[in-house]
Amino acid sequence: MPKHFDQAAGKVRNRTQGRRNSAPAFDSARWQARLDELLAAHHVPGAALAVLADGGIHELASGVLHTRTRVEVTTDSVFQIGSVSKGYTAALVMLLADAGKLDLDAPVVGVLPDFAVADAEATKTITPRQLLNHTSGIEGDFVSDTGRGDDCLARYVDGARNVGLTNPPGATMSYSSTAYNILGRIVEVLTGRTWDEALRELLCAPLGLEHTMTLPEEVLRFRAAMGHMGEPGEAPVPTPLWNMLPRSAGPYGGICATAADVARFARLFIDGGTAPDGTRVLSAEAVEAMLKREVEMPDQWFLGAHWGLGWGLFEWDGMRGFGHDGSTFGQLAYLRALPEAGIAVALLTNGGAAAPKVFETLCRELTAELAGVSMPEFGPAEEQLDVDPAPFVGSYRREGFLMTVTDRPAGEGVLRVKYEGADGLKGTFEPLSWNLVPVSDTPSKTVFAARRNEHDGWIPVVFYALADGSRYVHFGVRATAKSR
Structure with missing residues (x-):
């Protein structure tokens, strides 16, 4: 380990011990x-x-796994963790980089010769680093059920050759689940294992994650949570099926686990890459690289102010942290960690539109008491800002989704956003609408707080421009270009 890194790590350890x-x-x-x-x-x-x-x-555990069977949640109950899975895939990629098998800054086509997206020039230049930090520009929501075979990821990547870009590679951060499936395929090619096997053998086994799995037949060995759906303020109802994502979605969202196992995984990054028994799983340099600010987020609140190599990154009262959220069909998962304080909070839920409020409240109170930090709140400015809505009104489109921004009558917010499926996803879900209230207005971006009704928490909507002047909205950590 380089001397300067060892000295820095020692300072962090000293601060951490004092806080703990x-x-x-x-x-x-x-x-x-x-x-x-x-x-x-x-x-x-x-x-x-x-x-x-x-x-x-x-x-801790509370409530029931299924509102009709009334089976109670226990601490060994298994939930779908959705996109929190991306942190695990990122760790597998960093293991390969650690071993000298992967150059994060060399084009993906050097490892996957058949890799392609719809943009031929982008195909030649996109790197694993850009996939990890969500700056590849690859449309993020390509879903393709390629079956249960061990070739499911190879077939998924082959099918992605017609997927377009939200933005030029490197131009802005736009969350891409598609990118993480490509990373999963890189793991398969370089390890000679399926992604599922690599996860079990390279991460779960050394970390003792005995309640972390990827396939439904594995989940059936345990008490499994059923997803529930419903509008804010209403009692949710069970989903018609226990809807696990397709096997081909594994690297971006296919893990099921107990809350304790999620916390154990987070501990890997708090303990500098070692397992509880002292086994070195990731190098300290790789851990530090994953927690280093790679790109600034247009939206500074939803999952952090910056993105690293796999994690959303934030800073509360000068203490850095990392985390991720996840959602599947009626299940929501949350993870936040403060390495210097030795603290991680993992909450897994089986539905309820207000689950984000539960996590926000718990996380704020826990980190305040255990680490002495204040988790920032997000919402409208105390005094109504005078913002001209005209520049933001119009249509914003990315593959499969359309956002329509309209002006609002006086007293009902400044703008209204309607979010609906487009192209092949048109009519696949009920359109959603939010009222927007200003938060801040600067020459580089204008931030609004959005919610559907008083039961909802506020979420950020950011209007901004790329270096070439093209107008974008950042919503749900995805960049969407203004089309008219």
């Missing part, structure tokens, strides 16, 4: 009561919470 020694003990009974209270208040059927603190993992 000053943190209060975890009060399981009080946090159990708080979890129960929040689930009831926000109509969330069930959840499992795992908190890494005091050097140990504290596990």
Whole structure:
């Protein structure tokens, strides 16, 4: 390890030890009561919470796995963690970079000669680093069920050759699940294993993640959460099926796990790349690289102010952190970690439109008590800003999705956004609408807070321009170009 890195790591360890020694003990009974209270208040059927603190993992569970069977959630219950899975795929990629098998800055086609997207020039230049930090520009929501065979990812990548770009590679950050499936295929080619096998053998086994899996027949060995759907303020109902994503979605969203196993995985990055028994899984340099700011987010709030190599990155009261959210059909997962404080919070839920509010409340209160930091709140400016809505009105389109921004009557917000399927996804889901209220206005970008009704939490909508002057909106961590 380079001397300068070792010195820096020593300083971090010293600060971490000081913060951990000053943190209060975890009060399981009080946090159990708080979890129960929040689930009831926000109509969330069930959840499992795992908190890494005091050097140990504290596990809590509340509610039911299924509102019709009334089977209770326990700490060993398994939930779908959705896009939190991307952190695991990123770690596998960094293992390969650690071993000298992958150059993050060389074109993907050097590893996957058959890789292609609709833009021929982008195909030649896109790198694994751009896939990891979501700057590849590849349209992010390409879904293709290529079956249950071990060739499912190879077939998925082959099918992605007609997928277009949201923006030129490197021009802005736009969240891409498609990119992570391409990374999953790179893992397969360089390890000679399926992505599922690589996950089990290279991460789960050394970290002791005995309740982390990717296939439904594995999930059936455990108590499994059923997804639930419903509008904010209403009691959600079970989804018609236990809808796990296709096997081909594994690298970007196909992991199921207990909350404690998610916290154990987060601990890998808190402990500098080592397993609890001291086994070196990732180099300290690779961990630091994953937590290094790679790109600034147009939206500074939703998943962090910056993106690293696999994680959303943030800073609360000067303390850096990382995390990710995940969602599948009626299940929502959340992870936030503060390495310097030795703290990670993982919440897995089985539905409820207000689940984000439950997590935000718990995470804010836990990190305040255990780490002494203030998780920032997001919402409209205290005094109504005078923002001209005209420059933002119009249509914004990316492959499969259309956003229509319209002016609003006085007293009903400044703008309204309608979000609906387009092209092949037209009519596949009910259109959604949000009212937008200004947060800030600068020459480089204008930020609005959006929500559907008073039961919703505020989410950011950011209007900005690329270096070439083209207008974009950043919403749900995805960049969408203005079409007219």
